[in-house]
Amino acid sequence: MKPFSGWAGRALVLLLLACPLLAQAFDLEQLGAQLAKPAVVRGPFIQEKHLRALPQPLTSRGQFVLSREHGLLWQLHSPLQQDYRIGDQGIARRTPQGWQQQPGQDVAAQQSRLFLAVLRGDHAGLADDFELQLSGDAEAWQLSLTPRSRLLQQIFSAIHIQGGALVERIELAETQGDSTLLRLPQSQVDDSLSEAERLARAP
Structure with a gap:
C-alpha cells in the first residue's frame, strides 16, 4: 500500500493547501x-446625520x-464653517480668540x-472600549465594533467601518435610534503637512 493514499492523502493535500491561506489571514495587527503607515492622510468628507424625527438626513x-x-484637523465647510482639532489631548474648536478645548463627555467628543x-x-485603543470583529482582506475589509463600557453602550449600539488601503466609510448606530454615516471618498496620502495645514493648526 502506498503511503498517503486514499482519504489520508487527500486530507494531507488539503491541509498543505490551507496552510498558506491561514498564514495570509488578514488580522487586526495588519490592519x-x-x-x-501614512504620515499624512487628507481628503474630503461627507457626513450624514440620520435623525428619527426628520425624513431627510442632515448632511x-x-x-x-x-x-x-x-x-486630526476637521474642517467643516457646509452648512457652516467650523474647524476642529482632535488629538490625544482632546477636541478643540477654533474661535476668534483661538483654539478652545471642548467638553470631553458629550456625543460629539x-x-x-x-x-x-x-x-x-x-x-x-479601540479594543479597550469595544469588541472588535474583522473580516475581509487588505484591499476590502470590514470592522464591526460592539461597545464594552457602560458609557459607550448608552451612546452607540454598534459601529461598522469599511475600507481598503485607507478607511472609506464609518457608520455609527446610536442607542436611541439615530445614526451617523461618514464617507471619505477621495483620501490621499502624503509625507508631510502643507504650509497651509501647518498654519491651520497653529494656536
Missing part, C-alpha cells in the same frame, strides 16, 4: 499597521487632514475620539 461636508504626529482612533488604525 493597524496598514492604516498607521455636512468638509475636508480632513490626519497627521500621524499632530492628530466621543465620536471625534473614535474617528481619530479608527483613522489611525489604533485597534489596541
